[in-house]
Amino acid sequence: MNSILKAALLASAAMAAIPGAAAAQAPAQGVSVVEELVVTARRREESLKDVPVAVTAVTAERLEATGAADITTLQQSTPNLTVQVARGSNSTLISFIRGVGQQDPLWGFEPGVGLYVDDVYIARPQGAVLDIFDIERMEVLRGPQGTLYGRNTIGGAIKYVTAKIDGEPEMRFKGQLGSYNQRDFIGSAKGMVSDTLGVGLTWASFDRDGYGSNLTTGAEHYNKDVAAARATVEFSPTPDLFFRLAGDIVTDRSNPRHGHREVAAFNIANQPIPGGEVLPNVYDTRAGAGDKNQVESRGVSLLGEWSASDSLTFKSISAYRAGETAGEIDFDTLPAPYLDIPARYSDHQFTQELQLLYSGDRVQAVGGLFYLNATAAGAFDTVLSQAALTIATAGHVDTESWSAFADVSFDLTEALTLSVGGRYTRDEKTGVVYRQNFTGIRSPLFGNPLAVPGLVRSDFTSTDSYEKFTPRVSASYDFGSELTGYASYSQGFKSGGFDMRADAILTPTSRDGYAPETVDSYEAGLKGYFFDRRLSLNTAVFYAQYQDQQVTLQTPVGASIASQVLNVGESHMSGAEVEGVAYLTPDLSANFALGYIKAEFDEYRALNPLTGVVEDFADSRVFQNTPEWTGAFSLTYQRDLGDKGKISFIPSASYRSSFSMFEIPSRLDQGAYWLYDASLVWTSESERYRVGLHGKNLGDETYRIGGYNFPGGLFANSVTAYYGPPQTVTLSLEAKF
Template sequence: MNTLTLRRSSLALAIGAALTSALASSTAFAEEAVKKAELERIEVTARKTVENLQEVPVAVTSIGEAQLQENGISVMTEVQQFSPNTTLQASRGTNSTITAFIRGVGQQDPLWGYEPGVGIYIDDVYVARPQGAVLDLLDVQQIEVLRGPQGTLYGKNTIGGAIKYVTKEMTGDTTFNVEGTVGSYNQRDLKITGQIPLIDEQLYVGYGFATLNRDGFGDFITSDLDNQDRENYNKELTAARVTLEYRPTDNLFFRLGWDKTDDDSNSKGGYRLLPSELTDAPVPDSVYDSYTSMPTWNKVELEGLSFTARWDVSDSTSIKYVGAQRESYSPTNIDFDNTSLRIFDVPAIYDDEQDTHELQLNHQGDGYKVVSGLYYYDGESCGVFDAILEVGAQLDKLGVGVPLPSFTREISGCSNSSSKAAYIQGSVDLSEKWSMTLGARYTKDKKEAYVNNTALLATIYPESGWIPGYERPDFEENRVLDDEQDWSRFTPRVGVEYQHSNDLMFFASYAQGFKSGTFNPRAATAEPAANPEIVDSFELGMKSEWNDNLRANVTLFSLDHDDRQYISVLPGEDSTVLNQRLGNIGKSSANGVEVELNYVATDALSFDASLGYIDSDFEEVIDYDSAGVAFDKSDRFTISNTPELTFNLGATYRLYTDHGDWVFNGNYYYRGDYVLFEEDSLLTQDSYGLLNFSANWYSTDGNWRVGVHAKNLTDEEYMIGGYQFVTPDPSDPSDVSKYTPGLGGDNTLIGYYGDPRTISLTVGYSF
């Protein structure tokens, strides 16, 4: 499909090595007296308190504001390069929906009702849905990636891990920052942030605004797109934040925050990897070009309101409350077949609301510390999609010549959830060197769901006006499922730590997490809900610093993933069937290692590296044949979106002059091959590497900064998503070039791709 040769990857690696060598030579030339610098102290909030990274017995990667800025990282998905065994990618069909996997655990399908396997948090507020979760970074302090189940402190749906987006608290000073960026594909970005004290040392208001725009990497090349924007993979987004902080006394803190994002980028069109059976259009020349029979517009609207109150009762005890309300609305056009005919078109709407409340009590005593809390979540996730199948096109191709109306399968419904939880986690010193961590969380979930499943001999869109002049008809919806289910779960954590010295700690832990049970949002009958997924994880790790300039953190892990939820077709049917069932079908396991290294060679030169290796497999997948007899088909399943090997090599060189400070950095990021689908995947991305380089200048007065950022210098093409609605030809299944058309009667094998080579220039001013 998309083969990247070893030669190109080796070339990229050689360039990276040459870059590192050049930086080292420059350092030797520039520095007459070499002074050894010390490692930067990194503070994280992985255990809901501020702690030194090296004291936290959790596999966590933290990327601070300076590193994000100097590497030109503008969206959350780029963070995957710096965290081992992590996949963060923009999902198929849209720029704003995230596909997140950590250690082979995640959720690929973004349909309402499904629960994520990796939790996304914005300032301690859980974001339940993947729509809009590809966050553009604005006024960020750091991004933290917590790997492994976080079921004790963060609750359900963090069985793979958690991503934390932490914004900056205000200083109380008047500040103003403006940043403009121009770049490849007519990139035009503007970000403005700042703060103003309303009452000195007590009341402050902060603000942020961004407008992010870019032309498409490719085009919709269908000829009959009248009055439609033809750009594919473009960007048109605005975001705003307003924050009010109040500190009436030294031990009281209040924050009220509002944020809104409008993403009007076009729907993403996929690249046809096979010629169409029903049209004469060839496979496009560029992987960023596409055909479509649908409108190209798309929309993602996000809005959130949050309130935080913190009371430092004493030097050892604090109470914190975090409450939030978030909602999102996303009408979208997904052309599954990517042709100029309505062979398999899916206009859809996602509509979500959520309210969360969390009350924390943290206490630190002589030789122990405790984090505890109560949590409540109430959410409503609704949607509708119309699967439009132009059956007449297939008959015409076969020469039948009988005009028939289109066929539309409409599925709509809601999945309403409430969740209550209580948790406590404590660490106690057993001796001068030994300590133990014990944690537990009890969660009570309730889910109510209904599904309407209707078949119509017409072309139906979710709303009137979806295309010019379209009026949605009235018809009786067919409710096939209306049910509710309760689940409860106790998730423990047990760990032991050995502090060999101030700079060396070993830890071992066991943790359990669960992903909530759910009803099938595509149900055709009143089928029962799928039970929660369970992950049991064991870790053995080391946190170390050597000679004040080398940090080496290593984690070995093993996990068992049971009761995996999976959508499969009904017994005896194939990929041409829309009816699907959801069930707990099997289990998988994974073993791996994660290594993170930081080496500060001199005041000027530093290196960083990370490596992730994972061996993951399905051990059992139970299905039933047409006679109702169970059989194991685990040999047809592969863990998706999970390369066996990932690594990143980076170098940073700092040059201090009378005319300002320079920061040069480069990194080479490698991902091994991976499949896009669990069952009988026909889409495999071969291994590839991304080579990036940045140069930054800071004025001597600290007000001005300029950055040049080059991404994917070797212009690699790599798939990050796709659709497969074909099956191998039964007459010769070993020949991967022969397929039997699937749903819609066409060869629908589609790929979506990551960004090509881009170069940008950023100029910023602050006071």
């Protein structure tokens, strides 16, 4: 059945990509048409059709209708995108676009995909699995976006755009009940309290029992306990001035995720460890490291906007964010601490962006300055009970970044537009790294003052600076009011840094840090509407060259673990993407997306621990979190019931081909799988009331989203995996007053 569904998905996308494929179907009178989407991918409002960038935009209405829970839902509808909850956590984000990303969420490391909430850059992955509430839309920009986006958009950018305040005061309440005793509540109150002042407050709680249990402690495993709030004040003293002050906080007290053992455990003497067998329920664990975990992320931002004239606008975006994380990761998933990691992180950042936007008859431009000052700090113990050894690690990274950017579009003719842009970036970083052996279980950093201090493995401070000019150029041609084609070249840049796990004894060169990486991306696409706007179609083909690629390696060496962040070499990626919407009848529409990518290493130079020699492993390394094929297909049937409201039924399927968790293939690699969802939603005629029934993973597919691979007796043969949610059903009730 899966092969038949896959063939149908590919065929439907292929048919949609051929304008003549449905030419015989004349539009019916009164047939629905695809609505035009407005996005801000280039920091100004534009029709999605006119943006020379591969963009997926998902509206709040679509997210609401499909019962989207959090930002990871984008993975099921966006080509060549991986957005998942990081291993060992409930709210830490990992993301990859077209093979570029960063799986390691340790402090000081920076993602390859930029996350932005209302144009504010979110530097930390902890607490970044954003739940869906009080949102206007989400946008995914694929490929390097460094010309217009402040930081770390070498792979692309994800934009979370919250809803603005408009209209009379309104209160909205939404409750959800579902599988595993799910209990969610979202409340909001917002509106204009005068002609110039609007206020809004949204608060939410998300609670759910675990999909499994910790068989050692009896605690819930894979549960959810998240609270969030957002407050906004908007002030417009004159038609030309607008200010927006916003604050938010998210607290996650869910139990830590310790993973599922994939292979039987054995000790340093090669003997089986009692209780170390593979558990039948992938959501169960026998971890003994503890069940306490807390993540908090909070921030405040101020937007100021002045329309100096009909063509000139100035913007200022100031923001401060901070957060803390404290938790446990039990790598071995056993009651005893064969390989346990208690950890804590903290960070804060200040960003300031100044923008100038110009819109003339033939010229449109965006330019500005961006500044970031951030500190990321943390500490963790690596506990190896069989060796009576604890390796304590601590440190911080200070980052100061300046950049200037501009992007200018020229209408050379009525049909042909040329866009030229660039960004100059300079980063200064200071890394402080401490790493020391202790005899005993846990170090003084985590509550054991009796631990005997031993060899200091690292104790250094290093400083470096990185600078780069990254250009972008594109040409777009308007084939008419309904169709636009474009071709572009862009370069992405992510600065170097320092490995907080650096072991100056095993890897002396780690003191020097690692160098920046760059991506040169070439893209061409066609966007538009067909058959009297009954079909919208966005297509893209791309080719990218990845230089000085940063890869995190953790290699067991004797009674220690050598961690290295290396610039392993070069690679290239090529692929194609198709997505669109088609109205088949006035009541029935289809959404589809298809992505293909071929990503290969051209050079992968790393130390071979068996020979002690640096070798090229390009032939045996693969891209992580990058399936060759991604696809999605859904139908939306809407029926107007007159004064009884309307009803919508949305069945959907998404596909991901097999992929690797790491650059080195392992038994943790995930095979191809499908996910099937369905939603049934009733909305009252006044749209004040809504009832929804949402089924997720209706096929109850079991699939991995992360893992750790530490084989061998010293580490209790710790090969563990983390899994996506099982089959769930949620009933949602919403009312507006």
